[in-house]
Amino acid sequence: MSTLEIKDLHVSIDTEQGTKEILKGVSLTIKTGQTHAIMGPNGSGKSTLASTIAGHPRYNVTGGTITLDGEDVLAMSVDERARAGLFLAMQYPVEVPGVSMTNFLRTAKTAIDGEAPKLRTWTKDVKEAMAKLRIDADFTQRNVNEGFSGGEKKRVEILQLELFKPKFAILDETDSGLDVDALKVVSEGVNRAHAEGNMGTLLITHYTRILRYIKPEFVHVFVDGKVVEEGGPELADRLEEEGYDRYVQGAGTATIAAADAAAQA
Amino acid sequence: MTDITTEKARIGAPSSQPFIDGFTEEGESLSPLNSAESKAPLAGDAVKAHSHGGGVGVPDSSRAGRLTSYTLADFKPLTGMEEDWRFTPLKRLRGLHTEVLGGAAPAVAVTAPEGVRVETVGRDDARIGSAAIPEDRVSANAWENFAEATVITVPANVQTEGEVSVVLTGQGEAASAQHLVIIAEKFSRGVVVLDHQGSAVVSENVEILVEDGAELTVISLQEWNDDAVHASSQQAKLGRDAKFKHIVVSLGGDLVRVTPSARFTAPGAEAEMFGLYFADAGQHLEQRLFVDHAVANCKSNVLYKGALQGRNAHTVWVGDVLIRKEAEGTDTYEANRNLVLTDGARADSVPNLEIETGLIAGAGHASATGRFDDEHLFYLMARGIPEKVARRLVVRGFLNEIIQQIRVPAIEERLTAAVERELAATDN
Ligand SMILES: Nc1ncnc2c1ncn2[C@@H]1O[C@H](COP(=O)(O)OP(=O)(O)OP(=O)(O)O)[C@@H](O)[C@H]1O
Ligand SMILES: [Mg+2]
Numbered sequence: 075m076s077t078l079e080i081k082d083l084h085v086s087i088d089t090e091q092g093t094k095e096i097l098k099g100v101s102l103t104i105k106t107g108q109t110h111a112i113m114g115p116n117g118s119g120k121s122t123l124a125s126t127i128a129g130h131p132r133y134n135v136t137g138g139t140i141t142l143d144g145e146d147v148l149a150m151s152v153d154e155r156a157r158a159g160l161f162l163a164m165q166y167p168v169e170v171p172g173v174s175m176t177n178f179l180r181t182a183k184t185a186i187d188g189e190a191p192k193l194r195t196w197t198k199d200v201k202e203a204m205a206k207l208r209i210d211a212d213f214t215q216r217n218v219n220e221g222f223s224g225g226e227k228k229r230v231e232i233l234q235l236e237l238f239k240p241k242f243a244i245l246d247e248t249d250s251g252l253d254v255d256a257l258k259v260v261s262e263g264v265n266r267a268h269a270e271g272n273m274g275t276l277l278i279t280h281y282t283r284i285l286r287y288i289k290p291e292f293v294h295v296f297v298d299g300k301v302v303e304e305g306g307p308e309l310a311d312r313l314e315e316e317g318y319d320r321y322v323q324g325a326g327t328a329t330i331a332a333a334d335a336a337a338q339a
Numbered sequence: 340m341t342d343i344t345t346e347k348a349r350i351g352a353p354s355s356q357p358f359i360d361g362f363t364e365e366g367e368s369l370s371p372l373n374s375a376e377s378k379a380p381l382a383g384d385a386v387k388a389h390s391h392g393g394g395v396g397v398p399d400s401s402r403a404g405r406l407t408s409y410t411l412a413d414f415k416p417l418t419g420m421e422e423d424w425r426f427t428p429l430k431r432l433r434g435l436h437t438e439v440l441g442g443a444a445p446a447v448a449v450t451a452p453e454g455v456r457v458e459t460v461g462r463d464d465a466r467i468g469s470a471a472i473p474e475d476r477v478s479a480n481a482w483e484n485f486a487e488a489t490v491i492t493v494p495a496n497v498q499t500e501g502e503v504s505v506v507l508t509g510q511g512e513a514a515s516a517q518h519l520v521i522i523a524e525k526f527s528r529g530v531v532v533l534d535h536q537g538s539a540v541v542s543e544n545v546e547i548l549v550e551d552g553a554e555l556t557v558i559s560l561q562e563w564n565d566d567a568v569h570a571s572s573q574q575a576k577l578g579r580d581a582k583f584k585h586i587v588v589s590l591g592g593d594l595v596r597v598t599p600s601a602r603f604t605a606p607g608a609e610a611e612m613f614g615l616y617f618a619d620a621g622q623h624l625e626q627r628l629f630v631d632h633a634v635a636n637c638k639s640n641v642l643y644k645g646a647l648q649g650r651n652a653h654t655v656w657v658g659d660v661l662i663r664k665e666a667e668g669t670d671t672y673e674a675n676r677n678l679v680l681t682d683g684a685r686a687d688s689v690p691n692l693e694i695e696t697g698l699i700a701g702a703g704h705a706s707a708t709g710r711f712d713d714e715h716l717f718y719l720m721a722r723g724i725p726e727k728v729a730r731r732l733v734v735r736g737f738l739n740e741i742i743q744q745i746r747v748p749a750i751e752e753r754l755t756a757a758v759e760r761e762l763a764a765t766d767n
Pocket of ligand 1: 087088089094096114115116117118119120121122123165
């Protein structure tokens with residue numbers, strides 16, 4: 075049983091116009107076995123939260139803490155975080171020229187486990203995981219994400235999730251750009267990883283359609299760098315119907331709702 | 340890679356002028372070391388140093404018109420302003436362009452498979468001059484001064500197993516001249532590895548004759564000590580239906596300047612020219628190649644890849660491809676890719692394609708210089724891979740494309756290890 079705890083997180087970035095504060099005090103606790111969904115309008119800071127957890131150097135943490143089972147995540151380098159069990163499925167996975175998928179997957183697995191996987195079982199594991207995600211076998215020969223379609227990139231992110239077996243998975247809009255079939259295949263992948271019982275999930279999404287496949291226990295509404303409301307799965311449905319106007323326009327309502335949510339928590 | 344400069348072109352249309360718009364490479368790119376008085380010194384940006392279609396300066400003269408001669412006196416003393424010397428720091432040539440090259444040439448040790456003839460001959464041997472003629476002063480200086488030549492012959496119809504290994508070990512700092520002749524007679528097949536090691540100041544001429552129907556691979560490895568200075572003109576003459584593969588690997592040395600060329604003399608021949616270079620702080624690694632499509636229906640393919648790291652690591656790649664009027668049906672492509680790993684390194688990349696006939700199958704070039712990207716690094720590290728390992732993964736992948744062309748397992752392994760050592764050097 076592990077806990078990922080984010081407390082009063084403030085994050086800013088350096089832009090040409092100067093420093094810009096993006097996260098304005100985010101608090102969130104995820105435990106093994108739980109699935110949390112984060113929903114919020116464009117530009118509200120969802121990817122910023124995800125990237126900050128993963129340790130992207132662009133984001134400066136100006137206040138607050140992130141801990142994994144009490145360990146200070148912010149003190150860890152990017153690779154240390156991954157080895158500690160954090161996994162970020164990126165909204166825009168990066169193409170890495172010159173590095174084959176096979177080589178990449180084996181190198182990452184070796185780094186995460188601290189020892190090289192046994193070649194025979196590893197090859198079999200990769201093959202099976204790829205088949206389940208309906209990724210063509212010849213993808214292993216291709217360079218990491220190079221020339222992959224949007225949907226293919228997302229599947230390959232989930233492939234890594236299944237192979238690396240993290241303690242916490244942060245899925246940044248993994249559902250965006252997927253057709254209905256792919257959405258199902260990818261969701262099943264996440265659910266398989268979850269079913270092993272050792273993972274907590276933070277799912278960032280704009281759409282409730284993925285929530286038909288992946289069931290969150292908690293839904294957090296994210297507006298302007300803050301969680302403004304928290305609730306159960308029913309909150310997602312309401313958001314789909316009503317949108318975010320309520321939070322964006324009536325800042326007062328949002329504050330009250332957030333306070334309510336905080337009181338309930 | 341981000342921050343990339345790229346051009347690509349396929350040309351199939353006739354052109355009245357020798358240069359296609361945007362294909363000339365000229366102008367401000369004088370080596371800052373040679374041209375203190377230059378009005379337009381190079382901008383400092385390592386990554387964008389490739390200045391395509393630069394603007395100022397005299398228009399390039401056709402490669403076809405370059406002076407060639409066996410006589411040193413025919414070449415004027417170098418100033419560093421010459422088109423083909425503008426990137427080279429002449430001061431670091433250690434006299435290769437000015438002195439009588441009387442020092443002891445690198446010692447030659449040849450191990451050859453059965454059937455291959457190896458001879459040491461005097462200057463008057465008939466085969467000397469059969470494939471090459473100097474195209475610059477440093478090469479002519481070596482021609483005038485070499486004492487004896489090594490001639491390697493794969494006899495007609497002989498298909499050798501294994502490679503001919505030619506180890507050239509530097510004998511010290513006195514400027515010297517070297518001469519080699521490699522002949523693949525009709526319908527023979529062979530692989531020759533020139534393995535340059537030790538410390539030397541040497542100008543070298545390598546003549547390569549690939550006769551009708553022969554298949555020859557020449558691999559030139561420059562794993563010199565840090566202080567070596569090496570200029571090497573490696574000229575190949577290709578007969579009908581000949582197949583020639585040339586691979587240049589420059590890793591060691593203070594200044595290494597390799598000028599390989601492939602000249603087609605009869606139809607149906609093919610040339611593949613590959614190169615790999617890895618420049619560290621202070622190193623100058625230059626490669627200027629020339630493919631002369633002088634006859635119809637020949638094919639050429641060029642790919643050079645370079646990595647750079649450290650302050651004042653400097654690489655130069657110039658690829659001249661000339662498709663003469665007679666060379667109908669030519670198919671050619673040349674590309675150069677550079678990966679800049681640290682600040683303060685500089686890659687110059689100049690593809691030149693001259694097309695004098697429109698009746699060709701294809702002609703193209705590409706050049707890209709990219710920087711090892713923080714986003715690549717982040718992605719790999721976010722999967723648990725430590726920074727050093729991530730860097731190696733990317734560079735190894737980048738350079739592997741060339742290494743795997745070598746197809747001599749022992750050398751592939753050796754070069755892979757050498758690349759690892761280069762990478763390990765950045766870690767400190
Ligand atoms: N490099 C940058 N320069 C300037 N602003 C930036 C930069 N990176 C992020 N931002 C800004 O930070 C804010 C939060 O961006 P973020 O990507 O976290 O939003 P998001 O909630 O993930 O949006 P989306 O739903 O569109 O993915 C946005 O206003 C964005 O424009
Ligand atoms: Mg986002």
